[in-house]
């Protein structure tokens with residue numbers, strides 16, 4: 001699929017013409033820019049509901065879904081996200097997380113969160129970014145969504161009754177008219193235009209080094225989060241090589257990340273062992289190192305006129321608590337609900353923004369606090385953090401409330 005004249009999933013659409021189903025003078029009721037996991041999920045949910053509502057939907061991406069296969073990220077998807085994704089499609093290669101072990105290096109204090117405490121089959125699941133995109137693409141492809149692949153969206157122009165969006169594929173540029181435009185352009189902190197508000201932007205001065213490591217004494221279905229003076233280390237079970245493979249997310253200064261990215265494997269594994277400890281024996285292998293600069297970039301408002309933002313386009317978070325995609329999926333689900341309830345109208349967007357306010361605020365703040373609190377290395381703070389982790393063990397309602405916020409967010 002290479003150009004704007006031939007959208008995937010819309011064989012009835014002619015070259016650079018408005019599709020028959022569109023209501024003049026609009027080409028589409030809802031146009032989604034970005035077919036990452038969040039844009040795809042929105043397209044899928046809308047398509048299922050619009051079977052009865054006859055919404056015409058466009059989905060635009062500069063890339064093709066196959067391109068996501070090379071993305072090195074492993075993502076922890078919460079049980080709450082699984083519940084909303086399952087009616088669309090759930091990837092077959094998900095590895096369940098039954099227990100999360102949280103600790104800090106060089107200080108006392110640790111806490112355990114177990115799925116049995118919550119009466120759930122799992123706390124979450126580990127998935128490759130490419131698997132999520134592939135599964136959701138398979139859910140969207142057979143629907144009536146007009147999917148423009150290898151097509152870039154340019155700057156939109158708001159009008160009183162809709163939005164005009166220039167889109168380009170190769171040499172061909174077309175101007176689409178849509179009633180509602182959804183910005184699901186996502187992206188990573190260092191690539192994004194910054195939100196422009198002081199409260200919404202923070203460079204953590206950290207880089208996440210990712211890769212797949214193998215260990216000599218695996219603990220199947222256990223995820224690990226270990227706070228060190230340089231930043232958190234997460235190890236997520238991937239189920240690979242008979243449970244010995246873990247996805248590593250090692251956050252540290254950009255300089256350290258650049259140095260570690262170049263280290264010979266043996267030296268890298270030794271440093272990782274010194275930072276993480278021997279809870280899973282020795283680290284025996286590292287594959288596919290890649291780096292992601294980290295920061296917070298959050299919009300103050302999700303809606304401007306007839307344009308709404310969801311997913312990383314609305315808020316890009318530090319991966320410390322594994323919340324970015326989970327929060328983005330809740331954005332998309334709430335927007336699908338509001339558009340189904342009120343149609344492609346400003347009322348739908350206002351309803352969406354109002355319903356998302358609390359969950360966004362809590363998740364952005366808690367992730368930002370965690371990213372900063374656990375990386376400042378004052379000895380007194382280490383003791384306080386140890387007390388906080390220990391206290392969680394002895395005050396089950398607080399631990400339960402925190403775990404449920406992480407898994408399900410706030411829904412209204």
Ligand SMILES: Cc1cc2nc3c(=O)[nH]c(=O)nc-3n(C[C@H](O)[C@H](O)[C@H](O)COP(=O)(O)OP(=O)(O)OC[C@H]3O[C@@H](n4cnc5c(N)ncnc54)[C@H](O)[C@@H]3O)c2cc1C
Nearest residue numbers: 034036037038061062076153186187311312322324325326
């Ligand atoms: C190291 C790391 C680990 C992470 N771990 C977790 C985790 O454990 N749990 C979790 O919930 N989250 C995690 N995240 C966050 C998660 O990866 C993001 O929140 C998620 O990918 C956002 O999805 P998205 O669809 O909003 O954006 P993206 O995945 O960035 O997709 C955006 C899409 O838009 C397209 N696009 C962009 N601009 C245009 C344009 N102008 N025209 C056409 N198409 C365009 C792009 O091609 C892309 O396909 C992690 C992030 C990092 C960096």
